Amino acid sequence: xxxxxxxxxxxxxxxxxxxxxxxxxxxxxxxxxxxxxxxxxxxxxxxxxxxxxxxxxxxxxxxxxxxxxxxxxxxxxxxxxxxxxxxxxxxxxxxxxxxxxxxxxxxxxxxxxxxxxxxxxxxxxxxxxxxxxxxxxxxxxxxxxxxxxxxxxxxxxxxxxxxxxxxxxxxxxxxxxxxxxxxxxxxxxxxxxxxxxxxxxxxxxxxxxxxxxxxxxxxxxxxxxxxxxxxxxxxxxxxxxxxxxxxxxxxxxx
Amino acid sequence: xxxxxxxxxxxxxxxxxxxxxxxxxxxxxxxxxxxxxxxxxxxxxxxxxxxxxxxxxxxxxxxxxxxxxxxxxxxxxxxxxxxxxxxxxxxxxxxxxxxxxxxxxxxxxxxxxxxxxxxxxxxxxxxxxxxxxxxxxxxxxxxxxxxxxxxxxxxxxxxxxxxxxxxxxxxxxxxxxxxxxxxxxxxxxxxxxxxxxxxxxxxxxxxxxxxxxxxxxxxxxxxxxxxxxxxxxxxxxxxxxxxxxxxxxxxxxxxxxxxxxxxxxxxxxxxxxxxxxxxxxxxxxxxxxxxxxxxx
Numbered sequence: 235x236x237x238x239x240x241x242x243x244x245x246x247x248x249x250x251x252x253x254x255x256x257x258x259x260x261x262x263x264x265x266x267x268x269x270x271x272x273x274x275x276x277x278x279x280x281x282x283x284x285x286x287x288x289x290x291x292x293x294x295x296x297x298x299x300x301x302x303x304x305x306x307x308x309x310x311x312x313x314x315x316x317x318x319x320x321x322x323x324x325x326x327x328x329x330x331x332x333x334x335x336x337x338x339x340x341x342x343x344x345x346x347x348x349x350x351x352x353x354x355x356x357x358x359x360x361x362x363x364x365x366x367x368x369x370x371x372x373x374x375x376x377x378x379x380x381x382x383x384x385x386x387x388x389x390x391x392x393x394x395x396x397x398x399x400x401x402x403x404x405x406x407x408x409x410x411x412x413x414x415x416x417x418x419x420x421x422x423x424x425x426x427x428x429x430x431x432x433x434x435x436x437x438x439x440x441x442x443x444x445x446x447x448x449x450x451x452x453x454x455x456x457x458x459x460x461x462x463x464x465x466x467x468x469x470x471x472x473x474x475x476x477x478x479x480x481x482x483x484x485x486x487x488x
Numbered sequence: 489x490x491x492x493x494x495x496x497x498x499x500x501x502x503x504x505x506x507x508x509x510x511x512x513x514x515x516x517x518x519x520x521x522x523x524x525x526x527x528x529x530x531x532x533x534x535x536x537x538x539x540x541x542x543x544x545x546x547x548x549x550x551x552x553x554x555x556x557x558x559x560x561x562x563x564x565x566x567x568x569x570x571x572x573x574x575x576x577x578x579x580x581x582x583x584x585x586x587x588x589x590x591x592x593x594x595x596x597x598x599x600x601x602x603x604x605x606x607x608x609x610x611x612x613x614x615x616x617x618x619x620x621x622x623x624x625x626x627x628x629x630x631x632x633x634x635x636x637x638x639x640x641x642x643x644x645x646x647x648x649x650x651x652x653x654x655x656x657x658x659x660x661x662x663x664x665x666x667x668x669x670x671x672x673x674x675x676x677x678x679x680x681x682x683x684x685x686x687x688x689x690x691x692x693x694x695x696x697x698x699x700x701x702x703x704x705x706x707x708x709x710x711x712x713x714x715x716x717x718x719x720x721x722x723x724x725x726x727x728x729x730x731x732x733x734x735x736x737x738x739x740x741x742x743x744x745x746x747x748x749x750x751x752x753x754x755x756x757x758x759x760x761x762x763x764x765x766x767x768x769x770x771x772x773x774x775x776x777x778x779x780x781x782x783x784x
Contacts (some may be wrong), residue, residue, distance in 0.1 A: 379621065400620060417618065441591050441638035442620045442627055444555040449623045463556060479618070 243301025249277030258316030415480030432472030508648030510595030543682030596644030663759025680743030
């Protein structure tokens with residue numbers, strides 16, 4: 235058993251690499267050889283994780299991945315616990331339908347981070363994903379619980395059809411955020427365009443936002459500004475075409 | 489044993505095991521945090537009549553609260569497990585929920601025994617409430633006319649100690665009061681301790697039961713009433729004309745001991761003849777605080 239399992243990208247994939255076997259809590263009982271034998275799909279063909287990554291360490295729920303993973307899909311799918319640090323960019327479907335644990339991306343992430351499996355209505359049901367860069371489209375789509383933080387900009391349809399949970403975007407959020415939201419919160423510190431099916435409620439200081447932002451500052455060391463902690467937010471309720479108990483909280487002033 | 493010429497009686501304070509919760513109340517500024525805490529801890533001097541004992545433990549700076557606002561730490565004690573959540577739900581619902589700008593957090597996050605206080609209070613939101621999980625803790629957001637009230641879903645409950653005490657025996661009420669005030673000042677803001685009585689001081693110490701009224705569970709402590717010295721088995725020494733008691737509740741015995749030490753030392757001042765303590769012969773309470781041992 236080691237403190238951390240380290241996966242280092244040794245052979246860059248020539249095609250899309252579906253590596254939904256990279257799940258922190260799954261490595262708890264596996265030695266380095268077994269981790270390397272885990273199945274992946276490279277360009278639709280079967281391969282082994284060890285064909286692309288060197289594995290250091292064994293039997294740990296703490297995982298570090300190094301290398302450019304922009305072509306690697308499905309990392310952290312169904313993750314239920316443990317901690318995963320990705321030192322670089324990562325591809326689509328990060329933390330797909332995850333249920334617990336923490337994923338910390340020191341880079342940008344592709345589409346559908348924390349989203350649902352194909353055909354499923356529910357995305358992540360717990361855990362935390364921190365993306366220290368930009369997020370692709372549909373981050374947090376269909377989320378049932380959990381937290382997604384994007385320190386850069388978020389792509390189109392962020393938080394689409396969320397059932398609950400929270401998405402925090404430090405930068406700007408592209409169009410279509412919160413469409414079909416049932417419950418759940420999108421906290422936008424930067425620019426955001428609310429869908430027409432959202433209705434403005436009030437401008438106030440949501441008391442949980444300082445708790446949340448201070449937690450992000452303390453737990454992840456994120457550069458949260460005091461003006462966002464102490465600031466006022468516009469509350470837009472929606473999606474009124476759905477249950478309407480969700481919200482977009484848009485920071486407007488100190 | 490004497491401290492500053494004040495005799496320390498060779499006796500002990502007898503205290504009981506209680507159940508304790510710690511609440512962190514924050515507000516827009518110290519004024520509003522304290523306003524809620526004062527109301528919350530009102531009429532909570534003794535379990536004899538109030539069913540709970542509560543007090544302000546200390547004021548907290550912005551850096552020590554979950555939401556970065558000024559706060560007040562409150563300890564809340566009852567005799568049994570069942571009544572603590574009942575008291576908290578009723579009192580938080582009527583005093584903190586109602587107070588502008590406040591939020592209410594658990595001050596014993598690592599304690600495994602959890603009370604579903606916020607979970608019960610959430611129904612005030614009439615279905616419009618929302619929960620948020622932050623760092624593994626669930627919070628409830630209740631919509632209110634001012635904005636939102638934030639309360640943690642559960643609060644920790646642990647065993648505490650109630651009924652630590654010492655008595656100040658003085659030549660007159662002025663000296664007794666000055667000594668009591670000095671003792672309270674010395675104990676204020678000590679961690680893990682509250683003084684649940686008005687200003688931290690009790691003038692009407694009680695004994696168990698009654699010599700005359702069958703249905704009374706507590707009546708005046710006639711042994712320490714100076715006015716009854718001539719007609720009871722008095723324990724008021726000659727020259728003593730006023731007695732005041734300090735009662736302490738806390739999270740554990742060491743906290744009570746530390747506070748008693750500070751308080752007694754501060755109370756040993758001119759005009760005070762002795763310091764003693766109340767007990768029941770050691771048969772009722774498991775916690776015994778021996779004065780001379782504490783002050784040694």
